[in-house]
Amino acid sequence: MSCSTAEPVTAFPPPPQGEHTVLGACPHDCPDTCSLLTTVRDGVAVRVQGNPAHPQTGGVLCTKVSRYHERTHHPERLITPLKRVGPKGAGQFLPVSWDEALDDIAARLQAIAARNPQAILPYSYAGTMGLVQGESMAARFFHRLGASLLDRTICASAGAAALEYTLGTKQGMRVEHFAQSRLILIWGSNSIGSNLHFWRYAQEAKRHGAKLVCIDPRRSETADKCHEHIALLPGTDTALAYALMHECIRHGWVDHGYLAQHTVGWNQLQARALEWPPERAAEFCGIPVAQIHALAQDIGRCFERQEPVAIRLNYGMQRTRGGGNAVRAVACLPAVLGAWRQPAGGLLLSSSGAFPVQRQVLQRPDLLAASGVPKPRVINMSTIGDDLLREASPTFGPRIEALIVYNSNPVAVAPDSGKVVQGFQREDLFTVVLEQFQTDTADHADYVLPATTQLEHWDIHTSYGHTDVLLNRPAISPLGQARPNTQVFRELAARLGFDDPCFADDDLSLCRQAFDPEVDFEALLAQGFVTLPLSAAPFAQGGFPTPSGKCELFSQRLADQGLDGLPEVLPNHEPVGSQPRYPLAMISPPARHFLNSTFVNVRSLRDAEGEPLVELHPSDAAARQIADGSTVRVFNDRGTYVCIARITERARPGVVNGMGIWWRKLGLNGTNVNELTSQRLTDLGRAPTFYDCLVQVEGT
Ligand code: SF4
Secondary structure (H helix, E strand, O other): OOOOOOOOOOOOOOOOOOEEEEEEEOOOOOOOOOEEEEEEEOOEEEEEEEOOOOOOOOOOOOOOHHHHHHHHOOOOOOOOOEEEOOOOOOOOEEEOOHHHHHHHHHHHHHHHHHHOHHHEEEEEOOOOOOOOOOOOHHHHHHHHHOOOEEEOOOOOHHHHHHHHHHOOOOOOOOHHHHHHOOEEEEEOOOHHHHOHHHHHHHHHHHHOOOEEEEEOOOOOHHHHHOOEEEOOOOOOHHHHHHHHHHHHHHHOOOOHHHHHHHEEOHHHHHHHHOOOOHHHHHHHHOOOHHHHHHHHHHHHHHHHHOOOEEEEEOHHHHOOOOHHHHHHHHHHHHHHHOHHHOOOOEEEOOOHHHOOOOHHHHHOHHHHHHHOOOOOOEEEHHHHHHHHHOOOEOOOEOOOOEEEEEOOOHHHHOOOHHHHHHHHOOOOOEEEEEEOOOOHHHHOOOEEEEEOOHHHOOEEEOOOOOOEEEEEOOOOOOOOOOEOHHHHHHHHHHHOOOOOHHHHOOHHHHHHHHHOOOOOHHHHHHHOEEEOOOOOOOOOOOOOOOOOOOEEOOOHHHHHOOOOOOOOOOOOOOOOOOOOOOOEEEEOOEOOOOEOOEOOOOHHHHHHHOOOEEEEOHHHHHHOOOOOOOEEEEEEOOEEEEEEEEEOOOOOOOEEEEOEOOOHHHOOOOOOHHHOOOOOEOOOOOOEOOOOOEEEEEEO
């Protein structure tokens, strides 16, 4: 099986002497996809700034990524392949050569594939959002191998499914138009922490007199800066949306022309909305009825003055059992109001559907035919805890024997992490992790392969918050022996004898292929970004890409699956009050200085964050005699998470906020907040229900 390591296919320019800047793109799982300007001095990245020439970035980066050079040149960067020498999970490794690692990995995968390639599972997500270092060469490799497919559900699939059933696409308002909105509902989002560049537009609107309303169980930094904050219980958003519709119907704030021309199902939706008067919704949502009346009045005032009403949804609201239906309900509101008629009206959850990505070209699903497994089974990444522990069966298929993890840290981020750890600790599981740092997941690997950061490789990016394509150039040569993901999969393909010419494509060619011929690649090379030519108001004249061509308030496709064709108010899997031993609801929003589990190891950011925290309302703390700053146990039947209590009105009564996502090994008892979350899924999109979780909190 020996195969001499090919020269890296991607050519990197030799590090020039002196100082220069390089255009790039932020790779992180954030809607803003900023354009980066990296200053390189004598081959070392010394500064990372926002590109002032890119309007969406406006020369500004968030605190996390403005320290990206620190992260790249971090003393704990993995720079050599490592082989496990201790027990699984103990994090004991010795350096090995690339050839030794890749020869052994290829041999192990080949032996498993000879029995059944579906026993091999790739596990990846948005550790980079790049199309090339994400799913290009990796997807080609796993397709050609016939490995199990991964259902990539962990973040956004409930909302994505909801948008597709309602609007027909993951598209919405252009983000820059929020600056002209008159009323902005920021729903399920802490924009200051996780959508900073939208927040700039919201601020501009506020300066021009717009009203900002934040709808979020937590009083976030964003809620502090909005005119109103509606702190509803997690998982009750559909009822609130219906109550707002109820009031619009009652007062005649309904665009009958738009509804008649561009929607289906208004009569049914109207009847359902009338079942949700504000009083009923207020009780269900755990909020004062006056707040619903006041918000409805704000909407009505804009409607009467023909002023644009805009909704910035984010993914927080879809992390409960009924999350998909909640997004559907909220996505109906702009059609009811006719808000889509104006560029500054409507809704934005994701813009990713606007990008003409050539996924078939990048990922080559046609290679499955040569693998002998034309339709591999699909494993949901959100149930990896259970699936790693499952035996072979006719319904499940083969036991998972090998796991190749890249761009993800499932031991920290997947729900019900006690089970996830148990699975990763299986001695008979062969695990390879491509990583930049020794994460919780890397600790459980048989081989850890050092991966390049965004400053060291080519990539190309869509965005889910704006509508520009961005190109990322390597600013510096790879550190140590780090390699781009693409290079690792090219070399594994060579060792397994996969000789399709697509395995020889270099990274720059992959970047070219990603949007060819829809986006001018020369313009991307020249300025680093290209704005898609889209209309200012995408649904002003209807044109929804659904089967009916209309906004589907009632979805026949859902009804045909035996589901409710209308947005349905679904109680949580774990409704408040249903389990007396666990009286508190818990959500786990991102800590401000982390991005999921990324950046937790950057000392300056971790210091800014302090310690693993749970926020409790003063009344909940007093009832448990918990003092601010004390160590507490947060627990349920799934596990126990020990952290520091912060007594604050950022938490509403009855709901605690377990700020995420710390690495387990940096936690006070070696766990993190996902020790408590469940593997139950959402109504649509098979997504996890991180914010549908009951717990109890006790002093230690
Ligand atoms: S705001 Fe988002 S896209 Fe911009 S630098 Fe920060 S993480 Fe990256």
